[in-house]
Amino acid sequence: MADETKSRRLQPVGRRTFLRYSLFGATSAGLGGFGLAALAQLWPRPGDELTGEVPIGVAAELASEIDGERAPYRVPEGGLSIVRWDPANAAAERAYGEDHAVGEGFGLMALxxxxCPHLGCAVPWCQSSQWFECPCHGSRYNRYGEWTGGPAPRGLDRYASFIEDGVFVVDFSNLITGPARTANALEQSAEGPSCVDA
Ligand code: FES
Structure with missing residues (x-):
């Protein structure tokens, strides 16, 4: 009797049954991931509660720190990565000169x-590639937040900013939609290994 029970338990799973369960599992995992990403879009995020013009720091010092570290200056409470941009680059000046801070020989942008413009995950900086790289589905953006690959529909959104009395100020009431996929004022290739799988 015990042997009969054992043999019933050990019946091999049919190929169709196996495929059906595999398909169900994959679909559930996919929907689960999508649901979490959608929920992340609705959840209040850093920066959502900030409004108006917020001084961040002395502009020239921020620019030199960004240069020295070869990394953006992070403002976590605003969900920002401050990057340096070059107003002497004609394409960059045309694309970003109107809405972003310009100092003495440098510019700053509040990305x-x-x-992420794809499904809302946070997008960390990758020091080795010198790009922003999204760990969720692999979208990548150059140092100006311009799209360089992956499923995101555009570059990173950014806040308008300016410099007043030497201080870099971010205007949290003016969120600018990221540049189109075709924007490539920086023309920056990856400078080293990627931090996420493609
Ligand atoms: S959330 Fe999908 S690539 Fe960033």
Whole structure:
């Protein structure tokens, strides 16, 4: 009797049954991932509660720190990565000169890296490639937040900013939609290994 029970338990799973369960599992995992990403879009994020013009720091010091570290200056409470841009680059000046801070020989931009334009994941900086790289589905953006690959529909969104009395100020009431996929004022290739799988 015990042997009969054992043999019933050990019946091999049919190929169709196996495929059916595999398909169900994959679909559930996919929907689960999508649901979490959608939920992340609705959840309040850093920066959502900030409004108006917020001084961040002395502009020239921020620019030199960004240069020295070869990394953006992070403002976590605003969901920001502050990057340096070059107003002497004609294409960059045309694309970003109107809405972003310009100082003495440098520019600063406040990228909103807390929410990837694809499905809302935070997008960290990758020191080795010198790009922003999204760990969720592999979208990548150059140092100006311009799209360089992956499923995101555009570059990173960014806040308007300016320099007043030498201080870099971010205007949290003016969130600018990221540049189109075709934007490539920086023309920056990856400078080293990627931090996420493609
Ligand atoms: S959330 Fe999908 S690539 Fe960033």
């Amino acid at each position: 909103y890296t807390q929410a």
